[in-house]
Amino acid sequence: QITLKESGPTLVKPTQTLTLTCVFSGFSLSTAGAGVAWIRQPPGKALEWLGLIYWDDDKIYSPSLKSRLTITKDTSKNQVVLSMTNMDPVDTATYYCAHVGGWFDPWGQGTLVTVSS
């Protein structure tokens, strides 16, 4: 059974860098084909894909956010980390990580991040 859980700050100030961690179990990011994605959802709005990292350390980012995002993995700890620079109030959202296997399944429970001074 695959599970994922996001953790990190619930409140960040504008211009700060957000760092979120996704801890997962039930699969290994050293297995060929495995991947973990990050997706966010502003309150009351649609899902927005941010990026993903694959077992071979290949990373793909949303073109609109690429300059602000970094995704890394620690295979030994079963963790994936998302960093997003220069946070703005419009980045207020629930951030999800999800297992990638051709589609996103399953998802973590999500963590709400508010950007406010």
Added chain:
Amino acid sequence: SYVLTQPPSVSVAPGQTARITCGGNKIGSKSVHWYQQKPGQAPVLVVHDDSDRPSGIPERVSGSNSWNTATLTISRVEAGDEADYYCQVWDNGGALFGTGTRVTVL
């Protein structure tokens, strides 16, 4: 850039059929995945690769994809089907979600 368009809302009476569309240029040439999101919960995959159901998803949930429109069909709608539904495709290596459709059970 590629755009996926969904109707904002669909209303359906219990026992009837809900059809949720996802429009995109030549979407029939892509694999479409569908997610259900209930209030306060994370999305759940309900259909992958146009029409395949993960284990645990009832047979009354089905999908199709042709030309410029993919469709998620929920037959014999129940109160528990009330949720937001999102389509998703891969485009140029990245993922793209549709605008989302809220299904209301009357």
